[in-house]
Amino acid sequence: MSLYLTSEQLTARNRRSQWIAVGLVAFIVVIFLSTFLRMQRNLAERTAQLQAVAEMSR
Amino acid sequence: MTQTPVTSTPTVSTTQPEDFFQLLKPRVMSLVIFTAATGLVVAPGSVNPLVAAIAILCIAVGAGAAGTFNMALEGDTDALMRRTRGRPVAAGRLKKNDAMAFGVVLSVFSVMLLGMNTNWFAAGLLLMTIAYYAVFYTLMLKRRTPQNIVIGGAAGAFPPVIGWAAVTGDAPWQAWLLFLIIFLWTPPHSWALALYSTGDYAKAGIPMMPVARGARSTRLQILLYSLVFVPSAIAPGLVGMGGPLYLAVSILGGLMFLALAVRLWRSRAGDAPDGIGRDGTEVVGREAALYDVRVEAKPARNLFAFSILYLTVLFAALLVESLASFGVA
Numbered sequence: 610m611s612l613y614l615t616s617e618q619l620t621a622r623n624r625r626s627q628w629i630a631v632g633l634v635a636f637i638v639v640i641f642l643s644t645f646l647r648m649q650r651n652l653a654e655r656t657a658q659l660q661a662v663a664e665m666s667r
Numbered sequence: 668m669t670q671t672p673v674t675s676t677p678t679v680s681t682t683q684p685e686d687f688f689q690l691l692k693p694r695v696m697s698l699v700i701f702t703a704a705t706g707l708v709v710a711p712g713s714v715n716p717l718v719a720a721i722a723i724l725c726i727a728v729g730a731g732a733a734g735t736f737n738m739a740l741e742g743d744t745d746a747l748m749r750r751t752r753g754r755p756v757a758a759g760r761l762k763k764n765d766a767m768a769f770g771v772v773l774s775v776f777s778v779m780l781l782g783m784n785t786n787w788f789a790a791g792l793l794l795m796t797i798a799y800y801a802v803f804y805t806l807m808l809k810r811r812t813p814q815n816i817v818i819g820g821a822a823g824a825f826p827p828v829i830g831w832a833a834v835t836g837d838a839p840w841q842a843w844l845l846f847l848i849i850f851l852w853t854p855p856h857s858w859a860l861a862l863y864s865t866g867d868y869a870k871a872g873i874p875m876m877p878v879a880r881g882a883r884s885t886r887l888q889i890l891l892y893s894l895v896f897v898p899s900a901i902a903p904g905l906v907g908m909g910g911p912l913y914l915a916v917s918i919l920g921g922l923m924f925l926a927l928a929v930r931l932w933r934s935r936a937g938d939a940p941d942g943i944g945r946d947g948t949e950v951v952g953r954e955a956a957l958y959d960v961r962v963e964a965k966p967a968r969n970l971f972a973f974s975i976l977y978l979t980v981l982f983a984a985l986l987v988e989s990l991a992s993f994g995v996a
Contacts, residue, residue, distance in 0.1 A: 624684050625684055647784075
């Protein structure tokens with residue numbers, strides 16, 4: 610069954626879709642950044658641990 | 668693709684993105700961002716600026732989710748009041764269920780992201796704040812007791828504590844002092860507004876203090892709360908959280924706040940019917956309803972306006988001094 614929309618409905622739907630797209634992109638960017646920050650933090654911790662082990666074994 | 672307009676269907680709405688944005692209560696959100704950022708900066712320790720930005724974004728979106736639930740659940744009463752009848756749900760531009768779904772999505776993402784980026788204590792505080800505002804305040808308190816904004820005001824006081832917790836992972840007494848300032852600020856601020864919106868609240872059946880106890884009792888309670896609020900606003904300057912700038916601003920502004928509260932107490936604000944502007948016609952629209960008031964109600968409007976300025980300046984002073992100390996360090 611085809612759904613016919615009024616121009617007002619169509620414009621509103623398109624604008625909502627555009628903002629959903631913007632929201633999704635923003636969400637992806639935030640998740641990417643938070644993953645990157647977490648990896649950075651974990652790597653720093655790992656390096657510190659390895660240094661501590663190396664100093665103890667010396 | 669050709670689109671032939673035939674009939675409007677009930678399944679496709681004409682809701683605009685602006686309607687969803689309005690659900691977030693952008694003005695409240697800006698205050699939340701500001702106070703949360705202050706808590707985050709004043710807290711001891713350091714945090715990656717990007718993590719701080721994400722934390723503030725999450726707190727702001729969480730506050731927006733709380734506002735969304737509030738507007739979704741209060742569409743019926745909002746429609747009865749001049750100040751709120753243009754809101755999307757009240758005006759019928761957005762369905763209640765759509766607003767609720769939007770609120771759920773925002774809540775889930777803001778709490779999860781805050782937990783993942785900072786710590787789960789801060790995320791738990793954010794979740795509790797959203798639930799407190801949406802369930803405890805909106806559903807349980809607002810229509811039942813004249814103390815609604817006293818108890819419900821706690822929801823608006825949490826952002827600096829969440830900001831602080833995002834950095835340190837706990838909430839020491841200094842964070843709760845920031846909470847106390849906003850908590851004690853809320854009654855004089857909200858009741859000053861209610862004094863010249865009594866007709867609206869009465870029409871909507873909301874037992875705000877001027878409706879339930881009368882204007883005279885409200886003016887007295889505003890004065891009493893102001894007497895407790897001003898010392899709490901000065902306290903950070905005395906315990907070392909704020910420096911000389913904060914102390915000066917809090918004392919001078921506090922004296923002004925008290926002077927306005929005394930003037931309001933001695934006035935007849937709220938005694939006359941509200942909703943009529945200076946030119947004798949009905950005031951319509953949010954801005955007009957906030958500031959275009961009768962001569963008798965001016966002391967209430969003055970305290971309402973100054974309370975916003977005072978709180979903003981207090982937190983700005985804390986923020987500036989903390990940032991300046993980072994610069995020196």
